[in-house]
Amino acid sequence: MKERIRQILCSKPDGKLIEVEGWVRTKRDSKNVCFLEVNDGSCVKGLQVVADKACFNNDGLLSSVTTGAAVRCRGLLVESQGQAQAVELNLKELELVGPCPSDYPLQKKRHTIEFLREIAYLRPRTNLIGAVMRVRSTLAYAVHSFFQENGFVYVNTPLITTSDCEGAGETFQVTTLDLDNVPRTKEGKVDYSADFFGKKASLTVSGQLEGESYALALKNIYTFGPTFRAENSNTTRHLAEFWMVEPEMAFCDLELDEEIAESFLKYIFSYVLEHCREDMEFFDSFVLKGNIDTLRHVIETPFARMTYTDAIRELEKVNSQFEYPVHWGSDIQTEHEKYLTEVVCRRPVIVTDYPKEIKAFYMKQNEDGKTVRGMDVLVPRLGEIIGGSEREADYDKLLARINELGLNPDDYWWYLETRRFGSVPHAGFGLGFERAVQYVTGVANIRDVIPYPRYSRSAEF
Ligand code: 4AD
Ligand code: MG
Helix, strand or coil: CCCCHHHHCCCCCCCCEEEEEEEEEEEEECCCEEEEEEECCCCCCCEEEEEEHHHHHHHCHHHHCCCCCEEEEEEEEEECCCCCCCEEEEEEEEEEEECCCCCCCCCCCCCCHHHHHHCCCCHHHCHHHHHHHHHHHHHHHHHHHHHHHCCCEECCCCCEECCCCCCCCCCCEECCCCCCCCCECCCCCECHHHCCCCCCEEECCCCHHHHHHHHHHHCEEEEEEEEECCCCCCCCCCCCEEEEEEEEEECCCHHHHHHHHHHHHHHHHHHHHHHCHHHHHHHHHHCCCCHHHHHHHHHHCCCEEEEHHHHHHHHHCCHHHCCCCCCCCCCCCHHHHHHHHHHHCCCCEEEEEEEHHHCCCCECECCCCCEEEEEEEEECCCEEEEEEEEECCCHHHHHHHHHHCCCCHHHHHHHHHCCCCCCCCEEEEEEEHHHHHHHHHCCCCHHHCCCCCCECCECCC
């Protein structure tokens, strides 16, 4: 494959003839020469292309090369006269591959992140979104390499499902029924037997349940795929479609689960620091100052650990400063998560042993009858980045909890069966992949770390 600008910028200016393909970011004229900055998406920086006007503008070619145009440039790689770069291209041949008219929205001025969201199909051509997407890609690679290096099997769990993993009813229904003429049963209910799958189906909120059944055969597995939640939270950390990484380990308890979550996060953060140096420096300068040092600190320091009960004790001390004061039993919300990790611990913290009422049905119940073996990993600035637990491996307890919560055991019949045949203690967790991208890049809004964000009232593009 052809060398990309990222490699070219590090090569020696030895006058060799090279070819680059990319998009013109800026064009600047002086009396005798024209400077094009060409970017090919391989790095933040572009290659400075210097064209001698006398040689190029006879046929108007150079004038028709405008900001946003796609070009192919052949020339000699030489030492740059300018301060901003070590090498530049002394242009010999220019090809205008795709012209770009003057109503191209990304002219050289700063655009607000909100405006860029409206032109999501062009925003990867900006420095910011380009860098985010390269880091996202590397982070995905790091996820796979962490698990593959540790012998985990990558399992692809279904996206269409008939069991609501979190039991929270936040699912998007999948149906081929004619909504203008819905078939009804004698009792007047929707007749799902006439639907495509013969029963009510939805997009998955998590691959965990299916993942568990594979861990109970392959021991250590992970999923990495899209998940869907119809929660109407208009926040900077929620999407309706997001990617989740879900490892599941058999013969594993909550303590080991915590350890794996901690080493996993540290691994992927280090990986990105090492492999995306330039992009990470860009974020450090333009998005969140000091972010690289913060990440290094996170990698080097053990995460704090705290039970839910202790966390509530800490929060109650300063209850008056919260919009939602807490007491034992209340859900820990973003403001509380941030206080715990930013003020109390000043580093990532793993909070464990939550009241069973605020956690999902599948979590292993503690002997106190009140709490479950769940954990959340909270990080400064974002709050929850990982949610996980040891699972209830006991058939009777699991069934009782499903009934207690008013869920339908028939929806979970196969999941219950896994507790009958060689059930073992097992545990796992889910990392919100976009939250991880937000965390490493410092980007404030989750809508800017996924190519085409999906949220309430927004599925454009
Ligand atoms: O805490 P959650 O709901 O846990 C589960 O789904 C478990 N089944 C995971 C497991 O144990 N295998 O979600 C896991 C993570 C959260 O910590 C958060 O980072 C992310 O997924 N997440 C979201 N990210 C973006 N938008 C949303 N609407 C999210 N909901 C959860
Ligand atoms: Mg959670």
